[in-house]
Amino acid sequence: MCALEGGRLRLVAARKSYEDLDNAQRPRVERLCRLLLADPAEAQDVAQEVLMKLFQAQETRPETTSWDRWVMRVTVNACRDRRRSAWWRRFRSDDSVLREDDLISPVAGPEDAAIAGEVRRRVWAAFRGLSRRQQEVFALRHVEDLSTAKVAEALGMSQGSAKRHLFRAVHRLRLALRGAS
Amino acid sequence: MKDCLSDRSLWSVLEGEGTERERAHLADCERCGSRVQRLTHDLSLLGRVLSAAPPLPVAVPHAGWTPVRWAAAAAVIVMGLMFGWMRAKPALDRPAPVLADSMPILERLAGEVFSDSGFGSALGSSDATDLDGLAMLSDDDTVPCEWQPGSCDDDTTLF
Numbered sequence: 001m002c003a004l005e006g007g008r009l010r011l012v013a014a015r016k017s018y019e020d021l022d023n024a025q026r027p028r029v030e031r032l033c034r035l036l037l038a039d040p041a042e043a044q045d046v047a048q049e050v051l052m053k054l055f056q057a058q059e060t061r062p063e064t065t066s067w068d069r070w071v072m073r074v075t076v077n078a079c080r081d082r083r084r085s086a087w088w089r090r091f092r093s094d095d096s097v098l099r100e101d102d103l104i105s106p107v108a109g110p111e112d113a114a115i116a117g118e119v120r121r122r123v124w125a126a127f128r129g130l131s132r133r134q135q136e137v138f139a140l141r142h143v144e145d146l147s148t149a150k151v152a153e154a155l156g157m158s159q160g161s162a163k164r165h166l167f168r169a170v171h172r173l174r175l176a177l178r179g180a181s
Numbered sequence: 182m183k184d185c186l187s188d189r190s191l192w193s194v195l196e197g198e199g200t201e202r203e204r205a206h207l208a209d210c211e212r213c214g215s216r217v218q219r220l221t222h223d224l225s226l227l228g229r230v231l232s233a234a235p236p237l238p239v240a241v242p243h244a245g246w247t248p249v250r251w252a253a254a255a256a257v258i259v260m261g262l263m264f265g266w267m268r269a270k271p272a273l274d275r276p277a278p279v280l281a282d283s284m285p286i287l288e289r290l291a292g293e294v295f296s297d298s299g300f301g302s303a304l305g306s307s308d309a310t311d312l313d314g315l316a317m318l319s320d321d322d323t324v325p326c327e328w329q330p331g332s333c334d335d336d337t338t339l340f
Binding site for chain 2: 031035119120123124127138139142143148163167170171173174177
């Protein structure tokens with residue numbers, strides 16, 4: 001009976017712990033996944049996988065205090081894996097097009113709403129046109145606000161390489177922002 | 182004006198890098214100052230746009246494309262199968278010169294084996310029993326020595 005109670009308590013504690021982790025990390029992980037994967041459903045899947053991995057890692061290594069970089073790295077790797085295996089799904093799936101209405105975020109604030117739909121469309125199209133590395137570097141540096149050194153570490157590349165990718169990404173995105181092709 | 186910083190240098194300074202000279206220039210040059218402000222604004226705007234929910238692609242089936250895609254895949258598979266079948270054709274379907282080369286050898290071999298030895302006629306006699314046939318063979322001088330009791334003294338060989 002005691003063992004049963006103990007097991008149930010552990011289960012409840014684990015569930016609570018997972019919910020806390022989910023609340024704390026999901027928005028960030030999901031945002032990064034959505035940036036790196038074109039398909040939002042896939043982004044949700046990958047985010048779920050990452051959160052499960054994080055939960056298991058925290059269970060096995062409770063002494064680790066900082067998980068931010070770990071999460072970023074695991075998320076980027078999971079997105080890479082997903083993109084590698086995506087060709088068959090893309091082949092099977094129907095073509096999809098971008099609708100102008102969807103370019104406005106449903107939770108956009110006044111400032112976001114002020115950004116014209118056309119600008120959003122151009123920026124997103126340009127971002128999707130960047131190389132995989134450029135996307136990753138830009139997302140971690142300017143969306144997740146990591147320093148260049150941490151970005152380089154999370155992506156397993158030198159700082160010089162990270163800076164090169166970042167500069168090219170910034171250049172192309174700024175051109176898109178101004179409406180240049 | 183001509184000493185103004187390049188885009189790369191400007192960006193490096195904004196990233197907290199850059200040389201002393203570049204930073205000093207940035208502090209003095211109004212044009213580069215405004216460029217930095219514009220770059221800062223652009224980066225902030227890009228970050229905001231990309232932080233917001235990305236545009237959701239809406240699946241709109243294109244009636245024409247899916248069948249074309251599957252048809253192309255089927256055509257590739259059929260071509261692959263045909264290519265494989267052509268490569269693995271039976272030997273009889275090979276070009277005639279190959280057979281023509283080997284035919285004289287086969288004919289010579291057949292001639293040697295089934296030469297006028299009486300063996301064929303013995304096998305062909307329908308009214309004689311097997312024992313009669315063997316007896317006829319043993320009496321015949323033209324039968325090779327291997328078929329006769331004793332050894333081959335004259336080194337006659339079958340082939």
